[in-house]
Amino acid sequence: MKRILIRGITGSMGVETASMIISHSDYKLVAGLAEENLNVDLSRLTGLSKATDVSIFADLKEAVLSTKPDIMIDFTVPDGLLPALKQALDLGLDLIIGTTGLQEDEIQELKAYTEDKSATTMLIPNFSLGAVLMMEFASKASKYFPRAEIIEGHHENKADAPSGTSIATAEKLEKTEPFLKEEEIKYTIEGVRGGEKNNVRIHSLRLPGLMARQEVIFGGQGQTFTLTHNTISRSSYMPGVRLALDRIEDKSGFIYGLDKLLD
Template identity: 45%
Template sequence: MKKIRVMITGIAGKMGQELVRTVAQQKDMLLVAGCDISQVGKDAGEMCGIDAIGVIIEMDLGVTLREVRPDVVCDFTYGEALRKNLPLYLENRVNMVIGTTGLTPEELKKLEDECQQREIGCLVAPNFAIGAVLMMQFAQKASQYMERAEIIEFHHPQKKDAPSGTAIKTAEGIIEAKDRAYEEKSFELLPGSRGGRLGTVNIHSVRLSGFVASQEVIFGGEGQTLTIRHDSLSRVSFMPGVLLAIRKIAKNKHFYYGLDKIMKL
């Protein structure tokens, strides 16, 4: 059986390390390379607490891509790093699974066009947890029956962007299902106390130690409220979704935004 040759960019980060441990256990995958700006020169397996796997962490992304020629590269870095990495992925025509958030709608459309022109498979997902995808689906359905919604998202302090990509995609789904005019009647004594706003949906971002990734979507209606919540208690929760994406992108030269696009929902 031909194995999927996987490369991880941002391999020394928490998501990268979890993915090393996960890919190492898959019979149909082989980790062939990893890049980062830290832990350079170390064995990827030993770095994340398992046995040595013979994959040495590199710093030069362009050279590594040309020498290794992976089937799929997984990028779990941060917005500015991803913007520098994308031209190299496209130049080397490597299929991409991107968990890094922060790209604008315009940047996503440009990436989609580039992938289609070069026949490159790409999946960009703000959240790889299956439960989070279901939460977004349920929220979109509920929005058809409830008056309006607000979102509260909770992440660890190291998360660089706010609001999260998951919160934005959830709000977009709610707006798509039912976007009606809403007049904000409250007055902010402290600017920003009502959070940010996308369409009719207010989004509040919490950054505290102890959280991995959680989100509440709170709906209000006549005499009732409805709360839909998802909690990722560890980064293990993201791995089934990442594996699903790798297997899909290795065989399909299409562009997908959101894990839901490849799930049977």
């Protein structure tokens, strides 16, 4: 039985993941990490009486020595993320990371550190199977449309922008061309065209009422083509988290993206 520690257990995704793990007979949630709210009633947050068996810690090393987990799931924020992940690898844990916001050089450093420790790290920008399929379909569509832009939206408490999903999507698009008339436009508001990744413009919305959504809009001669995915509940991420947990023993090294786990 996989013994699991959740870093960021008192956050929205941490609570959702804790509920799923506690309800699943193949997993055992042994500990949670939370810098604040150490006296939180996890059973009240999850609605599950078994949650009272989960110990909450502020220190990762203490949590590992006390509860002996095999896997750490991380749903926190980008600040201080890489040092915490490296510490977890030093302590012999495999990692499933749902936190986005790592820079490219940090991702490469984490990959090298994982391989040096002969561990398994899964960095998953989005656990929604629908979002993963959207990225796969977008990759295929990009072979036939020369231009693409992305509009992504999240709740206003999201700690990074643009989203990891939008960046991963842009990286998957092939044959996308840059906006050729950039120099001909007079911009009256700086940044109005969004940021750019792989010749793809990305526009970020942060609004109350949103959870997560993304549009990939392709433009070609005389037509546009739009792919849209909406997340309306955090429960939509749980099949992807379960897939990562089920497959982590079969994998080794650094794995980026849930698509690497699909058949």
